[in-house]
Amino acid sequence: PVFTTGFDPYDYNLTIYNRWGECVFESQNSAEGWDGTYGTYNCQDGTYAYSIKFGVKETSYSYVVRGHFTLIR
Numbered sequence: 152p153v154f155t156t157g158f159d160p161y162d163y164n165l166t167i168y169n170r171w172g173e174c175v176f177e178s179q180n181s182a183e184g185w186d187g188t189y190g191t192y193n194c195q196d197g198t199y200a201y202s203i204k205f206g207v208k209e210t211s212y213s214y215v216v217r218g219h220f221t222l223i224r
Contacts (some may be wrong), residue, residue, distance in 0.1 A: 152165070152203055152216075154181065154205070157183070157207050157209060158205050158207060158208065159205065159206040160181050161206075162204075162205060162206030162213060163179060163180075163181045163203075163204070163205045163206070164178070164179055164202075164203070164205075165178045165179075165181075165201065165202075165203050166182040166201065166202045166203075167199055167200070167201050168199060168200045168201070168202075170197060170199070172214055174175075176189070177195060181205075187224070193224070195222075196222055196223055197218060197221065198219050198220070198221050199208065199219065199221075199222055200217070200218070200219045201217065201218055201219065201220065202216070202217050203215070203216045
């Protein structure tokens with residue numbers, strides 16, 4: 152994800168799930184992205200769900216954004 156301003160990098164979590172609900176990637180570093188692998192294996196083409204939790208610096212609010220994307224190799 153790309154944040155413009157205001158998010159708290161210490162209150163960030165990205166999780167990606169496959170179609171069976173298994174977590175294939177998780178990161179607390181907003182500069183780290185997913186490369187389409189699970190361990191040492193390439194993930195299959197298909198639809199994956201994501202959940203991004205982040206906090207805002209100026210307030211104590213936390214937000215959760217959920218969605219899906221299609222992985223195509």
